[in-house]
Amino acid sequence: MTTVSGGPRTSPRTATMRDVAAVAGVSLKTVSRVVNREAGVSEDLEERVIDAVQLLGYRHNLAASSLRRTDGKTGTIGLLLEDVANPYFSTLHRAVENVARRHGSLTFAASSDADPQRERELLHALASRKVDGLIAVPAGQDHAGLLHEHRLGTPVVFVDRPDLSGVADSVTVDNRAGADSAVRHLQAHGHRRIAYLGDRREIWTADQRYLGYREALLAGGLSLVPELVQHDILNTAEAEAAAIRMLALDQPPSAFFAAQNLVTIGTLRALQAAQLSRTVAVVGFDDFTLANLLEPGITVVSQDVNLIGRKAAELLFGRIEGSAAAPQHIVTRPTLIPRGSGEIAPS
Amino acid sequence: MTTVSGGPRTSPRTATMRDVAAVAGVSLKTVSRVVNREAGVSEDLEERVIDAVQLLGYRHNLAASSLRRTDGKTGTIGLLLEDVANPYFSTLHRAVENVARRHGSLTFAASSDADPQRERELLHALASRKVDGLIAVPAGQDHAGLLHEHRLGTPVVFVDRPDLSGVADSVTVDNRAGADSAVRHLQAHGHRRIAYLGDRREIWTADQRYLGYREALLAGGLSLVPELVQHDILNTAEAEAAAIRMLALDQPPSAFFAAQNLVTIGTLRALQAAQLSRTVAVVGFDDFTLANLLEPGITVVSQDVNLIGRKAAELLFGRIEGSAAAPQHIVTRPTLIPRGSGEIAPS
DNA sequence: TGCTACCGTGACAACGGTGTCAGGCGGCCC
DNA sequence: GGGCCGCCTGACACCGTTGTCACGGTAGCA
Numbered sequence: 246m247t248t249v250s251g252g253p254r255t256s257p258r259t260a261t262m263r264d265v266a267a268v269a270g271v272s273l274k275t276v277s278r279v280v281n282r283e284a285g286v287s288e289d290l291e292e293r294v295i296d297a298v299q300l301l302g303y304r305h306n307l308a309a310s311s312l313r314r315t316d317g318k319t320g321t322i323g324l325l326l327e328d329v330a331n332p333y334f335s336t337l338h339r340a341v342e343n344v345a346r347r348h349g350s351l352t353f354a355a356s357s358d359a360d361p362q363r364e365r366e367l368l369h370a371l372a373s374r375k376v377d378g379l380i381a382v383p384a385g386q387d388h389a390g391l392l393h394e395h396r397l398g399t400p401v402v403f404v405d406r407p408d409l410s411g412v413a414d415s416v417t418v419d420n421r422a423g424a425d426s427a428v429r430h431l432q433a434h435g436h437r438r439i440a441y442l443g444d445r446r447e448i449w450t451a452d453q454r455y456l457g458y459r460e461a462l463l464a465g466g467l468s469l470v471p472e473l474v475q476h477d478i479l480n481t482a483e484a485e486a487a488a489i490r491m492l493a494l495d496q497p498p499s500a501f502f503a504a505q506n507l508v509t510i511g512t513l514r515a516l517q518a519a520q521l522s523r524t525v526a527v528v529g530f531d532d533f534t535l536a537n538l539l540e541p542g543i544t545v546v547s548q549d550v551n552l553i554g555r556k557a558a559e560l561l562f563g564r565i566e567g568s569a570a571a572p573q574h575i576v577t578r579p580t581l582i583p584r585g586s587g588e589i590a591p592s
Numbered sequence: 593m594t595t596v597s598g599g600p601r602t603s604p605r606t607a608t609m610r611d612v613a614a615v616a617g618v619s620l621k622t623v624s625r626v627v628n629r630e631a632g633v634s635e636d637l638e639e640r641v642i643d644a645v646q647l648l649g650y651r652h653n654l655a656a657s658s659l660r661r662t663d664g665k666t667g668t669i670g671l672l673l674e675d676v677a678n679p680y681f682s683t684l685h686r687a688v689e690n691v692a693r694r695h696g697s698l699t700f701a702a703s704s705d706a707d708p709q710r711e712r713e714l715l716h717a718l719a720s721r722k723v724d725g726l727i728a729v730p731a732g733q734d735h736a737g738l739l740h741e742h743r744l745g746t747p748v749v750f751v752d753r754p755d756l757s758g759v760a761d762s763v764t765v766d767n768r769a770g771a772d773s774a775v776r777h778l779q780a781h782g783h784r785r786i787a788y789l790g791d792r793r794e795i796w797t798a799d800q801r802y803l804g805y806r807e808a809l810l811a812g813g814l815s816l817v818p819e820l821v822q823h824d825i826l827n828t829a830e831a832e833a834a835a836i837r838m839l840a841l842d843q844p845p846s847a848f849f850a851a852q853n854l855v856t857i858g859t860l861r862a863l864q865a866a867q868l869s870r871t872v873a874v875v876g877f878d879d880f881t882l883a884n885l886l887e888p889g890i891t892v893v894s895q896d897v898n899l900i901g902r903k904a905a906e907l908l909f910g911r912i913e914g915s916a917a918a919p920q921h922i923v924t925r926p927t928l929i930p931r932g933s934g935e936i937a938p939s
Numbered sequence: 940t941g942c943t944a945c946c947g948t949g950a951c952a953a954c955g956g957t958g959t960c961a962g963g964c965g966g967c968c969c
Numbered sequence: 970g971g972g973c974c975g976c977c978t979g980a981c982a983c984c985g986t987t988g989t990c991a992c993g994g995t996a997g998c999a
Binding site: 259302304305306307308309311312319320321328329330331332335336338339342349351352353354355356370371372373374375393397398510513514517533534535538539540 | 606651679696720
């Protein structure tokens with residue numbers, strides 16, 4: 246093998262409109278017209294230009310174009326998620342991509358890992374690239390960075406968690422109603438000791454779900470039992486541990502409301518380990534693949550993530566195309582999907 | 593509600609370097625120097641510039657910058673996947689993002705849906721945006737589009753499926769060895785009638801896996817039984833149907849090798865419906881979440897997707913930074929994870 | 940025939956920045 | 970005191986493209 250370093254590696258400089266114009270024997274502007282499908286170019290010239298484009302392998306430079314163009318659009322949006330690899334967010338991503346595609350836009354997707362510092366960095370990187378708009382799952386309590394972009398003129402749509410100041414559009418789920426329906430469902434099947442397992446209450450969605458849980462309990466004439474409530478669960482292992490702890494109580498719960506995906510899985514592991522999968526009821530918040538392949542199938546409160554992504558993107562492109570309507574706050578309703586685990590009666 | 597249309601919605605035009613220069617009382621070039629952290633600006637002026645930047649909310653315009661800059665880099669890469677929402681690809685996406693972040697790059701992720709036409713469109717869109725490089729899961733047999741970009745000077749790294757011409761870098765999995773080990777594993781547990789369920793053989797990965805299956809059978813002194821081989825399975829439902837069909841044979845298989853994610857799930861459904869989950873063995877290709885939560889746990893051949901993504905991104909940034917080494921073809925080894933379903937003995 | 944009304948086309952400036960280079964200035968050495 | 974050096978700084982051209990406008994030419998009309 247011979248190393249080619251030092252060879253004429255200078256690729257012949259990527260062709261520009263000027264080159265195309267020279268080859269086609271027309272002016273720069275005419276090439277621009279053909280490339281942009283502007284009217285008013287004779288067929289003859291158009292053909293010559295197209296041939297020259299082919300010949301040179303010319304690629305239009307959108308950066309230069311949008312620099313000069315009056316609307317200044319880059320055909321690019323930013324999507325700020327917690328983690329692009331998380332199924333919830335990747336589904337959202339896809340839904341947004343589908344809409345973006347229809348609008349000729351490409352999507353910068355990025356993961357904040359719920360870290361405000363990282364969110365700031367990404368916001369900065371996106372702003373430098375002059376995205377036409379932003380869809381964001383805010384990383385922390387403080388939305389200053391996002392709202393700053395909004396004020397500077399970049400449309401922003403909040404997803405999953407609302408902008409509490411209300412100046413920007415948002416698309417969220419009625420977490421409270423979802424949790425409420427889950428707990429009522431368990432009550433309807435006879436449960437009176439229903440445990441709550443969830444994330445930190447500082448997270449808006451977690452808090453809302455907890456409020457829904459409490460609301461349903463009280464509505465059903467039950468009272469809140471502190472030993473059956475566990476917040477601050479961050480991962481599967483912690484959920485599993487918490488569930489095991491509760492199952493060891495003198496009066497263990499006959500049902501669990503697992504307020505989030507990973508929490509549900511941890512809970513299931515605990516039940517499986519204790520051979521209680523068919524004895525103790527579970528309803529989880531957020532669906533997950535294979536939830537219907539387990540034995541019993543897992544009853545969940547499911548969000549329509551595709552709908553959320555689509556709505557958010559449609560709102561965003563509406564703004565990008567100039568809508569000046571008042572801020573919109575779309576709230577979608579989650580639905581309960583009974584699959585078995587939530588229909589187990591107390592023993 | 594009063595509509596604000598017609599109001600002075602003209603945001604005060606986003607500030608440019610010129611504006612900053614005017615406010616700071618320096619030349620354009622000095623602002624440029626400060627923004628780019630070039631050496632040789634007195635502290636006094638630097639401070640004035642920074643203040644002006646703050647005051648005006650100035651955001652650097654990377655497009656204009658890279659237009660003029662000599663290296664012409666946009667700090668942007670393209671990631672062409674089959675579907676950003678598919679867990680395999682979204683994990684890959686995340687691994688790439690992590691590396692890109694270290695290099696100050698943002699990632700355009702896009703879904704081809706394995707459609708060559710769509711791939712062409714996306715390639716065009718990415719090229720117009722002057723991405724510094726591309727990581728692609730090729731959509732079809734014909735890699736002309738991707739290779740064209742490569743020739744035009746944009747580094748391209750193939751992932752999951754190799755570029756058979758070998759001119760571009762690639763990162764793939766040894767699918768054949770993985771399938772071989774799965775089938776040998778089943779043989780080692782006493783199986784002699786092992787069924788194959790897989791996707792279209794035109795897909796390189798599917799073909800490789802089939803070859804591995806066949807290889808292992810022959811190596812074990814078994815022969816290929818046509819009625820135990822089913823190609824062209826496109827989704828879960830088809831996999832389920834195929835498995836049910838085979839289970840109804842006079843001499844049904846005692847084990848299944850499911851050559852892909854969705855196929856595995858379909859197979860599991862069939863076994864579950866037939867109450868054979870604990871009787872018939874299964875080994876799947878590709879791991880999936882919750883594979884260990886099922887009863888029995890599902891034995892799989894697992895790829896290290898994070899590793900693949902990382903390697904691909906590292907290769908790409910090597911090229912972007914000028915590496916002129918010969919094309920590299922990294923092949924990773926999948927590992928077999930025994931969890932129960934693959935260790936069931938024939939009855 | 941003379942005038943206007945278009946039509947296709949190109950010259951030129953401009954978008955927001957960066958590379959190049961020359962000039963001003965202070966300090967140091969002879 | 971003159972010359973040289975190095976450090977800052979700004980003027981200017983230019984990156985690849987599009988908006989504007991003026992040009993020459995032809996058709997339509999009175």
